[in-house]
């Protein structure tokens with residue numbers, strides 16, 4: 068039984084020995100998950116969060132039972148902590164990303180317990196990932212949940228549960244039996260409607276007519292283990308996730324339930340604006356939804372085991388996972404290495420029952436070979452999990468491969484070469500090969516960077532995907548990375564953010580996200596890499612740009628006039644299912660109509676000259692262009708004024724209203740799938756969406772997310788909107804972050820958390836004098 072201890076803690080910065088038994092006066096109330104210090108959006112010092120703080124929690128034990136033992140369970144405290152209960156020092160714990168438990172039976176009482184946790188947020192070179200520089204922040208604080216577990220003298224401590232594709236269930240339970248009682252066990256399986264569908268006395272049994280877990284239908288069962296002493300004195304039960312599926316990683320590919328699947332994913336850090344890594348269950352689940360919406364089938368948890376809520380959501384929503392031990396390039400001394408091995412074992416023990424996990428990444432990310440350490444790591448992982456393959460990420464070629472999958476961070480692409488190296492250029496191994504990272508620092512791009520940069524960013528993602536789809540030896544690819552993230556001063560853009568994401572730090576889409584959508588989702592996609600606002604292009608020229616779509620053809624219009632019917636550019640990205648359309652011709656088909664009948668060739672030639680000037684500037688016209696122009700003017704009696712008109716109608720949008728273009732996407736059957744306008748915006752608007760209106764307090768607080776998107780009149784994100792948003796709340800809710808936040812490149816997500824009180828609350832946002840009000844209920 069678990070008593071959650073997440074609400075109503077007290078917190079103070081610093082530590083003093085008298086805090087151990089007495090709460091000082093100037094504490095403030097906090098709930099867990101909590102970050103030891105709030106982050107500004109950017110521009111903070113490296114040691115901003117590397118401070119000491121003390122947390123206090125008073126609690127009574129619900130239904131205290133003197134016969135039971137009590138264990139304090141911490142899901143994650145960063146970096147290290149000293150735990151005291153009722154004045155007793157329980158020791159120091161430095162597990163960072165992984166859980167730890169402390170038996171407190173001898174020190175607690177039924178009422179008025181005082182739990183004090185001194186948290187030291189300073190990076191600790193004795194444990195991974197530290198010892199050298201690291202391109203991410205670990206944050207600090209009690210950032211994952213805390214509970215008091217009651218353990219009966221006869222109880223279930225844990226179980227490893229495997230559901231096979233044919234419906235077989237294999238359970239390896241761990242019991243505690245302090246009094247050596249004779250006992251019986253029952254294994255009960257409940258379906259997603261809470262109906263009992265199987266029960267057994269032995270830990271290997273079969274469920275008939277079972278549903279298989281897949282990415283489209285991630286069907287989960289619950290396995291309930293009930294243990295009862297023969298004299299009926301003790302009975303206890305515990306529930307575990309159960310799913311039926313098979314995973315197989317061959318050098319020819321990845322197979323889920325015997326079906327081939329090209330793995331396409333992203334790397335994910337657990338970084339959230341303002342709150343660091345202290346995210347609620349719903350925010351964690353939200354990331355999984357977003358990855359699924361992008362059409363991805365897997366995620367690499369770079370570079371540490373994520374929140375259990377994230378993994379639960381991967382199970383529930385159907386997203387495959389590579390779970391990874393903490394580490395970044397550096398391998399420390401023997402003591403440090405012991406912690407690494409301990410991390411492998413804590414990770415596998417914690418996460419074994421997640422059907423979504425298909426591999427354990429057990430090397431330190433991008434470290435050098437270390438035969439002894441990695442042999443021990445492999446043996447350890449295999450002793451804990453005989454089914455799942457292991458991997459470990461390298462950035463070195465021909466590295467010793469002890470694990471089951473060779474993962475390689477391939478940063479060879481620089482925009483002009485092919486996207487990825489061939490497997491045989493990296494390793495001679497016949498083991499499966501995965502590209503665990505690519506792109507990232509090779510071309511960081513902010514949402515408000517220029518259209519040229521957005522285009523290049525998109526091209527680089529298209530290029531790596533193209534290579535990955537081409538090469539059957541590459542069983543999967545996870546480009547770097549899902550979203551922009553907080554980092555140390557040695558990395559990033561000088562403001563402590565790495566702008567490597569497909570999404571910004573709030574998980575709002577950059578233009579490049581459309582690359583993924585157009586390749587991977589079933590819905591109709593029609594997106595443009597350029598808004599056709601010419602102020603960003605030198606000389607107000609036009610530029611060739613990409614349209615991302617899963618259509619068969621895209622037609623470009625200016626006003627109602629057709630310009631050109633475009634085909635996907637298979638010649639550029641041959642292995643993509645939906646190569647982009649390259650829009651590089653802007654002159655209307657009927658542009659000469661007003662001036663009498665033109666010969667086909669003359670019209671074509673004049674169109675080309677105009678388009679050339681549109682893309683390169685008038686003063687770049689070549690002699691041959693000028694001669695042709697003179698000839699055409701003479702032949703069709705065009706005067707200078709006519710030319711200026713043609714130019715104004717077809718090319719120049721500088722100072723004219725005519726620069727609005729329309730894209731129409733057609734499917735294979737020639738039916739219109741989607742229409743989109745691009746061009747100068749006549750007005751702007753804010754799209755303000757709240758993801759739910761009821762917050763449900765459970766083990767801890769719940770959060771809502773309000774997404775604000777500044778859109779131009781063509782429904783494209785307005786990337787230069789940095790307006791401030793004033794946020795005010797009343798009732799049992801609080802803002803996670805400051806009460807004035809600004810849009811970043813036309814988007815902002817605001818997180819609101821519930822307090823430990825039920826009732827009605829209100830949220831009010833003011834953006835440029837417009838007020839948005841939301842009623843929220845806390846249950």
Ligand code: GAL
Pocket residue numbers: 202369370432433462476504506507508509547567
């Ligand atoms: C890799 C590293 C990642 C990140 C990335 C940026 O070398 O594994 O953590 O730093 O580079 O591109």
